Amino acid sequence: MKYVFSTLAALAFSTAASAHEYSAGDLSIDHPMSFETTAKAGVGYMTITNQGSTADALVGVTADFPRVMIHQTVEEDGIAKMKHVDRIEIPAGETVKLLPGGFHVMFMGLEKPLKDGETIPATLIFEQAGEVEVVFNVEARTSETKDHSGHDHSGHSHSN
Numbered sequence: 404m405k406y407v408f409s410t411l412a413a414l415a416f417s418t419a420a421s422a423h424e425y426s427a428g429d430l431s432i433d434h435p436m437s438f439e440t441t442a443k444a445g446v447g448y449m450t451i452t453n454q455g456s457t458a459d460a461l462v463g464v465t466a467d468f469p470r471v472m473i474h475q476t477v478e479e480d481g482i483a484k485m486k487h488v489d490r491i492e493i494p495a496g497e498t499v500k501l502l503p504g505g506f507h508v509m510f511m512g513l514e515k516p517l518k519d520g521e522t523i524p525a526t527l528i529f530e531q532a533g534e535v536e537v538v539f540n541v542e543a544r545t546s547e548t549k550d551h552s553g554h555d556h557s558g559h560s561h562s563n
C-alpha cells in the first residue's frame with residue numbers, strides 16, 4: 404500500500420503527459436519509464452496488470468540497443484545482485500510491478516547516455532498477448548523520487 408500511495412503522489416507531481424498506458428488483450432501496461440544514465444546501461448520499469456482469467460508472461464523485450472534483457476535484482480547473503488530471467492509471470496487477475504530492487508528491463512550497450520525527456524520505443528513480447536509496442540519515457544533521477552517512494556530509485560542497489 405505504501406508504494407501505491409507514493410506512486411499517486413509521484414503522478415501528482417509529474418505532468419499528465421508523462422503518464423501513459425497501453426493495453427493488449429487482457430493486459431494493461433502502465434507508464435513504462437527509464438531513468439537518465441551516465442553509464443552504458445539503462446533500466447526499464449513499468450506496471451503490468453492482467454485483467455483476464457488466463458496467466459500470461461513477459462518473455463522478451465526488444466529495443467534499438469545492442470542487448471536488451473530482463474533482469475531480477477535478488478538479495479543473496481545481504482548483497483543485491485542482478486540475475487537474468489527468461490520470463491516474468493503475470494498471473495491472472497494480478498498486477499506485477501517492474502521497479503527498482505525487483506524485476507526490470509536492462510538496456511545494454513548504449514552508445515550515449517539516456518537523457519531526461521528522451522523516449523525509448525520498445526516492443527514487449529508476451530506469451531499470450533503477443534507483441535506490444537510501447538514507449539519508455541526517460542526521466543530525471545531526483546531526490547524527490549527517492550524520498551517520496553520509500554524505494555531506492557537511484558539504481559541497482561548492488562552497485563555500491
Ligand SMILES: [Cu+2]
Pocket residue numbers: 474475485507508509559
Ligand atoms: Cu539489471
